[in-house]
């Protein structure tokens with residue numbers, strides 16, 4: 082929309098831009114086209130647009146053939162968009178984007194997020210929509226210029242800080258372009274900038290304790306002019322040997338360290354646990370016949386290399402809201418690393434029974450001991466990696482601490498979202514989980530239905 086059209090439309094729908102909703106509408110069509118082009122949208126994409134306003138970007142995204150979910154808090158604008166863009170591939174939600182359940186996006190094939198964000202809540206929106214784990218493959222934000230500079234900053238610059246590192250720990254951020262206030266109506270008091278954010282492969286960075294790392298970063302930037310030696314005094318006794326080991330100047334300040342150096346520093350203080358692969362390889366599994374009768378015990382690598390029938394358990398853990406905890410398998414796993422899986426799962430080893438294995442795996446992977454009930458037994462097949470699987474369920478009321486050598490990350494999901502996710506992106510999951518989920522849902526068909 083041109084400036085004159087925006088003015089006329091706002092008059093027609095009796096809207097005067099609301100400052101607290103950050104209502105500054107983009108009227109430069111070349112800029113709008115350029116922004117949408119940066120997201121490289123195709124008809125395979127599902128685009129979440131935050132704050133579509135009068136649809137400056139919405140129309141261009143629809144023109145690319147993508148499906149669009151547009152979340153607009155102002156009912157007058159949401160109604161206007163519904164009238165103007167009645168389109169099969171557009172859904173408009175008239176809610177506060179901060180209240181949207183982003184887990185719904187896992188049930189979509191390829192998700193991109195686009196938004197000329199309202200400035201007053203852009204930090205909260207970033208925190209929410211950059212949270213991990215996320216199914217979003219690309220984020221394209223227009224933000225206040227200062228915020229964009231902080232997200233994309235490099236070490237030893239004024240913009241580089243705790244927010245930069247927190248964001249770059251999971252994402253690659255690129256500052257694409259500054260936008261003058263004149264491209265918006267009404268003109269905001271500050272310039273804006275467009276940033277593109279892409280998810281990092283977790284394997285790009287060395288393993289680390291994220292909680293400790295973020296705590297050190299917070300302390301380190303609490304007084305940016307002070308040397309780290311002083312700020313981290315309570316955490317590091319022998320700062321000089323740390324500096325030598327991590328290869329940093331002993332007088333360094335927080336803003337001088339790259340993300341990799343911050344991780345090295347945290348890992349010097351508390352080395353992250355690495356799985357002991359010799360233990361794993363020395364495990365002996367019962368090999369079974371087609372009726373699940375034990376034939377003999379042999380080593381784990383031999384069982385897998387020869388594709389022999391063996392035994393395993395999968396456990397689904399529910400929270401009081403009836404949501405299921407799914408884990409993303411750790412990067413160290415020899416089979417299906419970084420795929421999503423049941424709450425806990427593992428092989429029956431040695432002379433254990435299925436029940437004993439279930440109790441052990443729950444303790445080892447999630448650190449909990451809750452009573453479990455059996456759901457069903459799955460036959461060994463190619464889809465279960467030749468495992469006979471007993472599937473269990475249990476419930477937890479409080480927090481637990483997943484084992485970081487076993488689990489990369491995890492979260493609770495409603496059953497309907499898991500249904501949609503498995504259907505839309507089966508490649509995200511370890512194949513054994515998909516079999517278990519099918520069986521669980523056949524026995525528990527409740528809560529099936531529309532996702533939104």
Ligand code: SAM
Nearest residue numbers: 102106107132133134137153154177178197199
């Ligand atoms: N995308 C449009 C454009 O580029 O012209 C409008 C951008 S304007 C900067 C921000 C939009 O976000 C406004 O339409 C405003 O009503 C909407 N908005 C503000 N707060 C919101 C929230 N919490 N959830 C969803 N939309 C919100």
